[in-house]
Amino acid sequence: MRVLARCVHGTEWATAAEVEAALPASDVVLGRREVAFTLPGPDPALTALRRADDAFVVAGEVPAADPTRAGLAPLAAAVAALDWPAVLAAVTALHPVPRSAVFDCVASIEGRRSHNRFAAEDAVGAALAPVLGMRFASRSGAGAAATDLTVRLFLRPGSAVAAVRVGARPLHRRPWKRDTGPGTLHPPLAAVMAALAGVGDGAAVLDPFCGDGTLAVEAALCGARVAAADLDPDRVAATLANAGRAGATLDARVADAAHLDGLDAADVLLTNPPWSRAVAPGGLLSASPAAYWAAAAGVLRGRACVVTDADLDLPDLLRRAGWGIGLATRLRLAGRVAHVTLAAPPGAPVPGLPDPLARWRERALAAGVVTADGF
Numbered sequence: 001m002r003v004l005a006r007c008v009h010g011t012e013w014a015t016a017a018e019v020e021a022a023l024p025a026s027d028v029v030l031g032r033r034e035v036a037f038t039l040p041g042p043d044p045a046l047t048a049l050r051r052a053d054d055a056f057v058v059a060g061e062v063p064a065a066d067p068t069r070a071g072l073a074p075l076a077a078a079v080a081a082l083d084w085p086a087v088l089a090a091v092t093a094l095h096p097v098p099r100s101a102v103f104d105c106v107a108s109i110e111g112r113r114s115h116n117r118f119a120a121e122d123a124v125g126a127a128l129a130p131v132l133g134m135r136f137a138s139r140s141g142a143g144a145a146a147t148d149l150t151v152r153l154f155l156r157p158g159s160a161v162a163a164v165r166v167g168a169r170p171l172h173r174r175p176w177k178r179d180t181g182p183g184t185l186h187p188p189l190a191a192v193m194a195a196l197a198g199v200g201d202g203a204a205v206l207d208p209f210c211g212d213g214t215l216a217v218e219a220a221l222c223g224a225r226v227a228a229a230d231l232d233p234d235r236v237a238a239t240l241a242n243a244g245r246a247g248a249t250l251d252a253r254v255a256d257a258a259h260l261d262g263l264d265a266a267d268v269l270l271t272n273p274p275w276s277r278a279v280a281p282g283g284l285l286s287a288s289p290a291a292y293w294a295a296a297a298g299v300l301r302g303r304a305c306v307v308t309d310a311d312l313d314l315p316d317l318l319r320r321a322g323w324g325i326g327l328a329t330r331l332r333l334a335g336r337v338a339h340v341t342l343a344a345p346p347g348a349p350v351p352g353l354p355d356p357l358a359r360w361r362e363r364a365l366a367a368g369v370v371t372a373d374g375f
């Protein structure tokens with residue numbers, strides 16, 4: 001069966017490395033925001049991918065030549081004629097789908113079309129309902145209905161790919177992440193950052209700006225010993241609640257990051273500092289957030305993996321302060337460009353990417369999916 005894993009643009013290579021490690025995947029093809037691959041059959045590891053935003057079993061690809069409303073009926077008929085029993089058999093092996101199931105259809109459009117995505121979703125959803133033997137819930141009316149299954153439609157300039165989500169919910173929606181506040185991080189990116197920093201069993205990881213604990217929990221789930229802190233007691237409480245639901249053991253407390261407690265003992269500083277968009281720096285860092293990095297340079301002995309708004313240009317700030325940069329890459333996050341930086345303080349060895357990631361990054365660069373600085 002063919003699978004399409006979707007991910008944050010700029011992290012395709014990190015997602016491919018996870019697919020290769022977790023699944024018996026063949027014919028892996030990298031594209032913008034996606035990794036396509038073939039599996040011998042449904043595999044529960046698919047629903048446990050952490051770096052992908054979501055994953056879908058592909059039903060097939062059909063021509064989508066007419067980009068006007070007149071093209072919708074032929075498109076719906078072609079999609080309905082695909083091998084849906086095979087796709088349903090694969091998906092129901094991965095998560096239970098009740099007899100009286102309700103499905104929705106989510107379309108995305110690349111290129112120019114004279115109809116919106118809801119028109120495509122409704123046309124395909126209506127044609128698929130009798131084929132799937134399920135009730136179609138349109139997303140164009142008021143209020144989204146709870147559904148058991150999602151059909152995904154990727155409308156591209158010359159073709160349309162139809163697929164079904166491998167789980168009942170998108171992979172990026174972690175069941176444990178229920179306590180959230182402003183500026184909280186996208187969990188798949190947290191998982192990618194933990195991988196870039198080589199976080200594994202027993203590593204000592206520190207997140208001094210932990211917010212709701214996304215990085216801390218993802219690192220703890222990799223087997224790391226995690227210490228987390230935040231100035232805001234509500235965010236520390238959120239971290240502990242989220243970690244508890246995830247079954248992750250970590251230490252979290254209220255502290256001002258300016259005190260640099262624990263930095264000298266950290267193998268990895270894994271963090272997402274405030275960048276004055278959703279959250280402003282507070283406490284001792286309100287006047288000069290950059291002062292944190294100057295102070296950290298003298299204390300940290302391990303490596304840092306940090307996500308920041310691209311406007312802050314953290315890689316340049318660190319470079320000028322003598323840090324060794326192992327990777328500085330841009331990616332698109334919630335409509336903004338962010339930097340992910342892997343670096344070590346002056347005097348420490350410059351950190352490289354762990355091998356499978358370095359190899360997949362080379363492939364993504366060669367395929368033109370990413371550029372040396374991201375995209």
Ligand SMILES: C[S@@+](CC[C@H](N)C(=O)[O-])C[C@H]1O[C@@H](n2cnc3c(N)ncnc32)[C@H](O)[C@@H]1O
Pocket residue numbers: 181182183184185186208209210211212213214215229230231232235255256257258271272273274275279280281282283284285286
């Ligand atoms: C971008 S958020 C981190 C979000 C987090 N990665 C998550 O997934 O929820 C930045 C955090 O830094 C905290 N913060 C701001 N100034 C701080 C300081 N001086 N010391 C420690 N934490 C601070 C804020 O309370 C906020 O929770």
